[in-house]
Amino acid sequence: YEYKKNLMHSWETLTAAQQDICKLLAALESENPGSWVLFRRLTRELYPDKDHGAVKSTISEYTDILRELGFIKKIRKGKQTYIKSTDKNPYSKEMSLKTKSKINKKSAKLDAKEL
Numbered sequence: 001y002e003y004k005k006n007l008m009h010s011w012e013t014l015t016a017a018q019q020d021i022c023k024l025l026a027a028l029e030s031e032n033p034g035s036w037v038l039f040r041r042l043t044r045e046l047y048p049d050k051d052h053g054a055v056k057s058t059i060s061e062y063t064d065i066l067r068e069l070g071f072i073k074k075i076r077k078g079k080q081t082y083i084k085s086t087d088k089n090p091y092s093k094e095m096s097l098k099t100k101s102k103i104n105k106k107s108a109k110l111d112a113k114e115l
Contacts, residue, residue: 018065021063022090025084028041029084036084037084071089
């Protein structure tokens with residue numbers, strides 16, 4: 001109970017933009033489950049009409065806060081930064097359930113065709 005209370009408290013302290021980052025990250029991860037998302041891709045998806053350099057520092061600050069609160073993981077390899085949801089990201093579970101549901105529906109359709 002205390003864990004859920006702390007989780008909700010920290011989630012409620014996030015800005016709408018930070019929550020949007022969690023939601024978008026989960027959606028991008030659902031395209032390739034288990035993989036890390038390139039930070040540059042996240043910024044392009046969030047702000048498609050803006051130059052990456054213009055929004056990079058703001059998004060980096062947001063993702064640093066999300067990492068400190070345990071909603072995402074963030075690693076750097078060479079010049080690239082990658083991010084990934086943790087189990088604490090509420091959208092991560094939601095998106096994975098939707099993806100699993102789609103996969104189950106597709107396999108059910110394939111099974112029906114084979115009969």
